[in-house]
Amino acid sequence: MNRTAQDFPRQSQWSSTSKVEAEVQRRKQLIHQSVERRAIISKCYKPKHPEVYTLQDSFLAPEFLEIVRFCTSPGADLQGLLSYLESFSDKRIYRLPVFTEEFCQAFVDELENFEQSDMPKGRPNTMNNYGVLLNELGMDEPFLTPLRERLLPVTALLYPELGGACLDSHKAFVVKYSLHEDLDLSSHYDNAEVTLNVSLGKEFTEGNLYFGDFNQDPSPVPRYIEVEHVGGRGLLHRGGQIHGALPIASGQRWNLIVWMRSSAIRNRLCPMCHRKPQLVEAEGFGDGFTEPLQEEEPQTVDVCALG
Numbered sequence: 001m002n003r004t005a006q007d008f009p010r011q012s013q014w015s016s017t018s019k020v021e022a023e024v025q026r027r028k029q030l031i032h033q034s035v036e037r038r039a040i041i042s043k044c045y046k047p048k049h050p051e052v053y054t055l056q057d058s059f060l061a062p063e064f065l066e067i068v069r070f071c072t073s074p075g076a077d078l079q080g081l082l083s084y085l086e087s088f089s090d091k092r093i094y095r096l097p098v099f100t101e102e103f104c105q106a107f108v109d110e111l112e113n114f115e116q117s118d119m120p121k122g123r124p125n126t127m128n129n130y131g132v133l134l135n136e137l138g139m140d141e142p143f144l145t146p147l148r149e150r151l152l153p154v155t156a157l158l159y160p161e162l163g164g165a166c167l168d169s170h171k172a173f174v175v176k177y178s179l180h181e182d183l184d185l186s187s188h189y190d191n192a193e194v195t196l197n198v199s200l201g202k203e204f205t206e207g208n209l210y211f212g213d214f215n216q217d218p219s220p221v222p223r224y225i226e227v228e229h230v231g232g233r234g235l236l237h238r239g240g241q242i243h244g245a246l247p248i249a250s251g252q253r254w255n256l257i258v259w260m261r262s263s264a265i266r267n268r269l270c271p272m273c274h275r276k277p278q279l280v281e282a283e284g285f286g287d288g289f290t291e292p293l294q295e296e297e298p299q300t301v302d303v304c305a306l307g
């Protein structure tokens with residue numbers, strides 16, 4: 001299995017410089033492999049639906065556009081925004097319409113076409129074995145950055161202390177669950193300040209998401225809630241909210257996951273190991289950290305993310 005970065009926390013702690021050095025080398029190799037895949041895909045892959053690679057307003061649910069309009073209007077506040085969203089318990093998890101059904105169908109059809117091609121494929125993260133890394137398909141600039149930027153007025157009101165107004169990079173992928181592949185996803189938290197998770201279809205039963213505590217605020221007996229998927233709708237949650245996915249019982253489930261990052265927040269403290277990050281150079285957005293003097297362009301990964 002190809003791996004990308006180490007996205008989920010591990011138990012072990014760094015004990016020696018040589019382990020750090022080995023991790024730096026491993027990271028560099030992963031980055032190099034991903035750059036090579038991206039180059040091959042951009043040269044050789046023929047999209048079935050080339051239009052889905054560039055975000056257009058017509059892909060977005062009219063209610064989504066209305067919510068963004070509200071958030072950018074004078075006097076918009078959290079109270080007003082909440083009247084447009086579904087809220088789940090007191091965990092600051094919210095659901096909102098994001099995409100039209102037609103867009104979801106065309107997007108999944110495109111991703112299936114890619115899956116069936118003989119192109120090289122990285123995998124979304126260390127826990128999902130199936131799905132597509134959208135930066136390798138070239139979707140970061142024309143689709144995901146504009147989508148993240150459209151969301152900023154919303155996340156600014158919902159998650160101000162997590163840098164919701166300045167989520168300046170992301171890692172985006174689509175996860176796929178089906179009966180003979182991955183069925184479920186174990187409990188984890190994301191390498192993100194804020195996560196967007198949009199249900200794209202197809203037909204499936206079960207497979208609800210579940211959410212427990214915020215990792216920085218654990219309780220002695222965590223309370224879990226389950227949240228169903230609704231086609232075209234997205235959940236916004238804090239990346240540090242412990243969560244996972246229950247097994248599907250039939251069909252196929254595809255979801256778009258956007259891990260949104262704020263360099264201003266994570267440069268101070270790595271969200272995975274809660275220590276000051278130790279950085280190595282990366283391609284593209286890396287893991288969303290920046291060197292102090294180059295804050296406009298998130299471009300580094302944190303080797304600690306493993307600790």
Ligand SMILES: O=C(O)CCC(=O)C(=O)O
Pocket residue numbers: 125128175185190197209243244245255257
């Ligand atoms: O299966 C899902 O919809 C959630 C995926 C997820 O939490 C993740 O990839 O970080």
Ligand SMILES: [Fe+2]
Pocket residue numbers: 188189190243
């Ligand atoms: Fe997650």
